[in-house]
Amino acid sequence: MLLEKDAYYMKLALEQARDAEAAGEVPIGAVLVKDGLLVAADRNRREELKDASAHAEILVISQAGKMLGGWRLSGCTIYVTLEPCPMCAGAMVQARIDRLVFGATDPKGGAAGTLYDLVRDQRLNHRLEVTGGIMEKECADLLQQFFRERR
Numbered sequence: 001m002l003l004e005k006d007a008y009y010m011k012l013a014l015e016q017a018r019d020a021e022a023a024g025e026v027p028i029g030a031v032l033v034k035d036g037l038l039v040a041a042d043r044n045r046r047e048e049l050k051d052a053s054a055h056a057e058i059l060v061i062s063q064a065g066k067m068l069g070g071w072r073l074s075g076c077t078i079y080v081t082l083e084p085c086p087m088c089a090g091a092m093v094q095a096r097i098d099r100l101v102f103g104a105t106d107p108k109g110g111a112a113g114t115l116y117d118l119v120r121d122q123r124l125n126h127r128l129e130v131t132g133g134i135m136e137k138e139c140a141d142l143l144q145q146f147f148r149e150r151r
Contacts, residue, residue, distance in 0.1 A: 003134070006101050009033055009079040010135045013103070016043040016056060017081045017142055023048060027142045030056035030080040032064045032073070032097075039076065040064040056080060057088035061095050072096045081139040083110035083132065089118040092128055099129040103139025 009031055016029025020043035031041040040063035045054040057080055065071045077099040078092060084102065089111035092100060100112055100119055111118040112130050119128040 005036075006079070006131060006134045009038075009077075010081070010101065010103055010139075012038065012041060013056075013079045013081050014135065014138060014142070016041055017139070020044045020056070021142065021146055027146050028056045028080065028082045030060040030078060032060045032076055032078045034064075034068065034073075034076045039067050053087065055085065055088050057084055058091055061091050061097075065095070074098060077101060079134075082106055082143065083112050083114055084119070085109045086111040086116060086118060089116070092119055093124055093126050096126050097128055099131070101131045101134050103133070103135050104143060105132060105136075 012031045013029040017027040020029060021027035025044040025047050029043045032039045040060045042056050042059040042063060044056050045059060046052060057078065060078065064073055064076065073095040076097050078097050079101045081103045083106040102112060105114045107114055109115060119130055
C-alpha cells in the first residue's frame with residue numbers, strides 16, 4: 001500500500017520534472033504531501049529565476065510553509081525525483097519534514113545516503129525517514145537523456 005502511494009506521488013514529481021525539462025531546466029521535480037493531500041508541487045527553476053537556490057525541493061518547502069501557515073512541516077512527506085543535494089537536505093531537516101522519498105540516487109551530490117547522509121545524521125536535532133529508489137529507472141532515464149542531449 002505504501003509503495004503504491006509512493007509511486008503515485010513520484011509520478012506527480014516526474015510530471016514536474018518533465019515540465020522543468022521542457023523549460024530548459026535540469027529535470028528535477030518535487031511534491032509535498034500532508035495527510036494524503038498534495039500541498040505543494042514544483043520543479044527546478046534556477047535558470048528561469050536566475051537563483052542558485054531555486055531547486056524544486058526548496059521551492060516546494062517554501063510553498064508548503066505558506067500553504068500550511070508555518071515553517072514547521074511536521075507530518076509531511078516530500079517526494080523528489082533525484083536524491084537531494086546538501087542544501088535541500090539541510091532545508092528538509094530545518095523544516096522538520098518527517099519523510100523523504102526520492103527516485104534516483106546522486107553519486108556526485110546526494111545527501112540522503114549516497115555521498116552524505118544529512119537527513120539521518122544523529123548529530124542534528126531532527127532526522128527524516130528515507131525511502132529511495134521509487135521509480136528509480138524513470139527518474140534516472142529522464143536525467144540521463146537530458147544531459148546526453150546537452151552534450
